[in-house]
Amino acid sequence: MRCVRCGLVQHDAPTCKACGAPRAVLPAQVPLRAAPGLPGPPSARDPASLPRSEAADLFQQQARNRRKTALIIGTFVLFVILLGVGFDLATGSLLPLPAAGTVLLMPVGGLAALALSSTSAWWSLRHGDRAVLLSTRAVPLEALGAADPRGRQLQNVVEEMAIAAGLPAPRIYVVPDPDPNAFATGRDPEHASVAVTAGLLDLLNREELQGVVAHEMAHIRNYDIRTMTVMAALLGAILLLHDWAGRLSRTGAVRVGGRGRGKGGGLFLFLWLLLVLVAPLIGRLLAMMVSRTREFQADATAAELTRNPVGLAGALRKLEGAFSPTRSINRGVAPLCIVDPLGLKAGLREGFWADLFATHPPMAARIARLEGMAYQPSARP
Amino acid sequence: MAEWIVGGVLAVLILWVILTYNGLVRLKNRVQNAWQQIDVQLKRRHDLIPNLVNAVRGAMQFERDTLERVIAARNRAVGARSPREAGPAEGELTQAIGRLFALMENYPDLKSNQNVLQLQEELTSTENRVGFARQLYNDLVAQFNTRQEVFPANLMAAPMGFKPADYFQIEAADRAVPAVDLTLR
Numbered sequence: 001m002r003c004v005r006c007g008l009v010q011h012d013a014p015t016c017k018a019c020g021a022p023r024a025v026l027p028a029q030v031p032l033r034a035a036p037g038l039p040g041p042p043s044a045r046d047p048a049s050l051p052r053s054e055a056a057d058l059f060q061q062q063a064r065n066r067r068k069t070a071l072i073i074g075t076f077v078l079f080v081i082l083l084g085v086g087f088d089l090a091t092g093s094l095l096p097l098p099a100a101g102t103v104l105l106m107p108v109g110g111l112a113a114l115a116l117s118s119t120s121a122w123w124s125l126r127h128g129d130r131a132v133l134l135s136t137r138a139v140p141l142e143a144l145g146a147a148d149p150r151g152r153q154l155q156n157v158v159e160e161m162a163i164a165a166g167l168p169a170p171r172i173y174v175v176p177d178p179d180p181n182a183f184a185t186g187r188d189p190e191h192a193s194v195a196v197t198a199g200l201l202d203l204l205n206r207e208e209l210q211g212v213v214a215h216e217m218a219h220i221r222n223y224d225i226r227t228m229t230v231m232a233a234l235l236g237a238i239l240l241l242h243d244w245a246g247r248l249s250r251t252g253a254v255r256v257g258g259r260g261r262g263k264g265g266g267l268f269l270f271l272w273l274l275l276v277l278v279a280p281l282i283g284r285l286l287a288m289m290v291s292r293t294r295e296f297q298a299d300a301t302a303a304e305l306t307r308n309p310v311g312l313a314g315a316l317r318k319l320e321g322a323f324s325p326t327r328s329i330n331r332g333v334a335p336l337c338i339v340d341p342l343g344l345k346a347g348l349r350e351g352f353w354a355d356l357f358a359t360h361p362p363m364a365a366r367i368a369r370l371e372g373m374a375y376q377p378s379a380r381p
Numbered sequence: 382m383a384e385w386i387v388g389g390v391l392a393v394l395i396l397w398v399i400l401t402y403n404g405l406v407r408l409k410n411r412v413q414n415a416w417q418q419i420d421v422q423l424k425r426r427h428d429l430i431p432n433l434v435n436a437v438r439g440a441m442q443f444e445r446d447t448l449e450r451v452i453a454a455r456n457r458a459v460g461a462r463s464p465r466e467a468g469p470a471e472g473e474l475t476q477a478i479g480r481l482f483a484l485m486e487n488y489p490d491l492k493s494n495q496n497v498l499q500l501q502e503e504l505t506s507t508e509n510r511v512g513f514a515r516q517l518y519n520d521l522v523a524q525f526n527t528r529q530e531v532f533p534a535n536l537m538a539a540p541m542g543f544k545p546a547d548y549f550q551i552e553a554a555d556r557a558v559p560a561v562d563l564t565l566r
Contacts (some may be wrong), residue, residue: 149499156506163418164513166411206505307516 056150061222061297072286073125076234077117079282079325083114083241086270124233125226129185129193131233132336136328138173138195150201157210158194161217164305170194171221179326180204180319183336184216185229192220203322204315211312215338218301225296226334235283236330242283245275273330295338295361296369303373313370339363401534405543408525412546415518419549421508423458423471429507430455430478433500437481440491444484451477468550471511478504515549522546 087109089311124131155172162169170186173195180200186192194216204212219225303309319339326341334341340360434448441448454474461467482501491497526545529538 004496149502152499153502154505156502156509160506160509160513163510164516166415166517210509237439 001232027293035366049092058222065223065227069125069230072227072231072234073121075282075286076121077114078278079238080113080117081110083274084109084111084116087113088275089269119232120237121234124230125187128233129187129191129225130227131236132183132333133193135236135330136175136177136195136333138175141172141174144174154196154201154209154213157206157213161210161213161305164214165217165221167192167217167221170217172196174198175328177326177328178202179341180322181326181329181341182212182216182338183329183333184219184225185232185336186220186225187229188223188226188345189220192225194220197326197328199256199322200319203318205321207308207311208315208318210306211308211315212338214302214305215298215312217305218298219294221301222294222297224298225336231286232333232336234245235286237285238279240278241275245272247278293361295366299366299370300373303370309370309373313367314372316363316367316370321366335360388396392431401537402541405525405534405538405541408528409543409546411523412518412525412530415514416549419511419514419518422507422514423467426474426504426511427455427459428509429500429504430474433481433497433504436490436494436497436500437485437488440488441484444481446518447477447481447484454479461534465547465550472550479506518549522548 060194085107087105141151141155144182154174154197158172159169167189168186170189170192175181175195177197178199180197180203182194182196182200184192184194194213195235196212200212201209219228299312302312306312316339326337329337329341337360393563430451434451438448451474453471454477458467458470458474485491485501486499528534529543529545
C-alpha cells in the first residue's frame with residue numbers, strides 16, 4: 001500500500017513509516033473501475049487504487065510499441081510494393097535481365113517502390129517528429145519570449161513532470177491555435193518534444209496543465225511517441241497518394257472503363273481502385289491499432305506520476321466542453337493528440353461502430369476511470 | 382552423464398549470481414542518481430527563498446516572526462547532508478513556506494505585484510520538483526530494498542556488499558503529538 005501523503009510504498013504498517021500518516025487516513029483498496037457516482041470518503045485519495053506501472057509493465061508496453069512500429073512499417077512497405085508491382089503489370093515495365101542460362105524479368109516499378117518506401121520509413125523513424133511539428137506550425141517556446149508568465153509556467157510544469165518520470169526534459173512547442181489540444185512526438189525519451197496549443201494554455205489552470213503534461217510524459221516514457229510518429233508520417237504519405245488519386249479521377253484522367261485498352265487498362269483501373277478505396281482503409285486500420293487502449297494507459301500513468309487524477313479529469317472535462325475542430329492539426333497527426341482534434345465520433349458517440357473507427361476512447365469513459373481512481377468528481381466548468 | 386548435469390546446474394547458478402549482481406548494481410546507481418536530482422532541486426529551493434523573502438519584506442513588516450522562521454529553517458536545511466538529516470529540516474522548511482504563502486493572501490498589493498507573483502510561481506514549481514524527485518527516489522529505494530530482501534537474492538545481497546538505502550523522510554515536526562491537557566481544575 002502507498003501512503004497518501006508522501007507516496008511511500010509499505011506493507012501493513014499502522015502508521016506511514018516515512019511521514020507518520022495514520023492508517024485511518026489510508027482507505028482500503030477499491031477496484032479501479034469504481035462507478036463514477038459511487039460515494040466514497042469525501043476527500044480521500046488513495047494512490048493504492050492507482051494501477052502501479054511496475055517496471056515489468058513498462059517493459060511490456062515498450063516491447064509492444066517496438067512490435068507495432070515494425071508492423072506499421074511492414075504494412076506500409078508492403079502496400080507501396082503492391083502499388084509498384086501493379087504499375088509494372090499495367091505498363092509492362094519489366095526489364096529483361098540476362099542471367100545464367102535464363103532471362104529474368106526485372107520489375108522496375110516494384111524495385112523503385114521498395115527503395116522509395118524503405119527510405120521514407122527510415123526517414124519517418126529518424127525525422128518524423130520534425131515533419132509532425134512542421135505540419136502543425138508549432139513554434140519553440142523560447143521563440144515566444146521568456147517574459148510571458150504562462151510560458152514560464154508551462155516550462156516549469158514540463159520540467160516537474162520530467163523529474164517525476166525520471167526522464168530528461170523534452171523540448172517544448174506551442175501551436176498557435178485557439179482550440180485546446182496537446183501532443184508529444186519524437187524518437188525516444190532523449191529526442192522527444194511536447195507541443196500544446198495556445199488555447200490549452202489559456203483554458204487550463206496549473207493543476208490541469210500538469211495532468212495533461214503528465215499524460216504526454218507517459219507517452220514519451222513507454223515509447224508510444226515513436227510508434228505514433230512513424231504512423232503519422234507514413235499515414236500522411238498514404239493520404240497524400242490517396243488525395244492525388246482522387247484528384248486524378250475528378251479531372252477525368254482516369255475514366256472508368258473508358259480507355260478500352262483491354263487488359264492494360266483494366267490493371268490500371270485496379271491500381272487506381274487500390275489507391276482510392278484501400279488506402280484510406282489501411283490508414284484507418286493503422287490509426288486504430290495505435291490509439292485507444294494507450295490513451296487509457298497514459299491517463300493512468302499520468303495519475304500515477306502526479307498522484308492527482310482529478311487534475312487530468314478536470315482538464316479532459318474542459319477539453320470536452322471546448323470540442324471544436326483543431327484546425328492546425330490534420331488527419332495524420334490526429335492519433336497523437338490527447339483529444340481527437342477532428343471533433344467527431346469518439347467524444348460524442350458511443351457504441352460498436354463509433355468505437356471501431358474512433359482513434360480515441362470516448363471521453364466520458366476516460367473521465368469516469370480517472371474519477372474512479374480519485375473517488376470524487378472533478379469540478380465541472 | 383552426471384558431470385553434464387552438475388556442470389549445467391553450476392552454469393545456471395553462476396548465471397543467476399551474475400544477473401542478480403548486475404540488477405542490484407543498476408538499481409543502486411539509479412537510487413544514487415535520484416538522490417542527486419533531489420539535491421539539485423533542494424539547492425534551487427535554498428537559492429530562491431532569500432529572493433522571495435526580500436521581495437515581500439517591505440510589505441509584510443508585521444510578519445517578521447514568520448519571515449525569520451523561514452530564513453532560519455532554510456539555513457538549517459542548507460547545513461544538512463544525508464537523506465536522514467535533510468528530511469526533517471526540509472519538512473520544517475516546507476511548513477514555514479506554507480505559512481508564508483498563507484499569510485501573503487492577506488496582502489492585496491503583494492498579489493498584484495508581478496515580481497512577487499513570478500517568484501511565487503518559481504517557488505511553487507520548486508516545491509513540486511522536490512516532491513516529485515522525492516517520489517521517484519522513494520519508489521526506487523523501495524524497489525532496491527525489496528530486490529535485496531526477497532528470497533533467494535537475500536542470500537547474496539549482503540555478502541556482495543549491498544545495503545538497504547535510506548528513504549527520504551519528511552514532516553518530522555508534523556508527527557509530534559501535541560500535548561493536550563484535559564484535566565479539569
